[in-house]
Amino acid sequence: MSETQTQPPSHGKTALKLVGVVVTMGALAWAAVPFYDWFCRVTGFGGTTNTAETGSDVILDRTIKIKFDASLERDMPWQFKPTVHEVEIRIGETGLAFYEAHNPTDVPVAGSASYNVAPFNAGGYFTKIDCFCFEEQVLMPGETVLMPVTFFVDPEIVDDAEAAANSHITLSYTFYEIDMPEPAETAAYLPAVDPVPQPQSYN
Numbered sequence: 183m184s185e186t187q188t189q190p191p192s193h194g195k196t197a198l199k200l201v202g203v204v205v206t207m208g209a210l211a212w213a214a215v216p217f218y219d220w221f222c223r224v225t226g227f228g229g230t231t232n233t234a235e236t237g238s239d240v241i242l243d244r245t246i247k248i249k250f251d252a253s254l255e256r257d258m259p260w261q262f263k264p265t266v267h268e269v270e271i272r273i274g275e276t277g278l279a280f281y282e283a284h285n286p287t288d289v290p291v292a293g294s295a296s297y298n299v300a301p302f303n304a305g306g307y308f309t310k311i312d313c314f315c316f317e318e319q320v321l322m323p324g325e326t327v328l329m330p331v332t333f334f335v336d337p338e339i340v341d342d343a344e345a346a347a348n349s350h351i352t353l354s355y356t357f358y359e360i361d362m363p364e365p366a367e368t369a370a371y372l373p374a375v376d377p378v379p380q381p382q383s384y385n
Contacts, residue, residue: 240337241274247350257359274337280328285321307339318363
């Protein structure tokens, strides 16, 4: 009777398996980013807002207060603040708010803003039509800009007992410094001659 000989493991096959695992994990991690972003936008998880191209077709008589907050990541040299800290609007009404950013340094500084809405359960009902979040912003030395945010609170919030109990919603932006764009691209950020739009007043 012949004896069965055990073959030594193939190092080549082991390496291929390891590469396959790494590639699979990388693909899953890459896919998880857009999936998580989609999940947050649909559910409002973590205070993520919804977005829309136009305002709401329904405006209720009920009002809600919108508070605005601004902060800077560590080492971000800008000055950053909302022009008003609170407004009261009707649910479904399109609101317009402005944030002011100033570069007090003697060099151009590039930045980008992330945002959050609190309470978290209101995130799915706070809908932004237009905003400056996640867009590259470059301020020249001494430059000050006003950045608009157009939004509304989805009337469906009144059908959510937990979210409807909120007396106010806080929209927070945090600016952090990013790498400067290429010199040719920086020219596009030179101050414009158009007049700065004025903040909207609420009665």
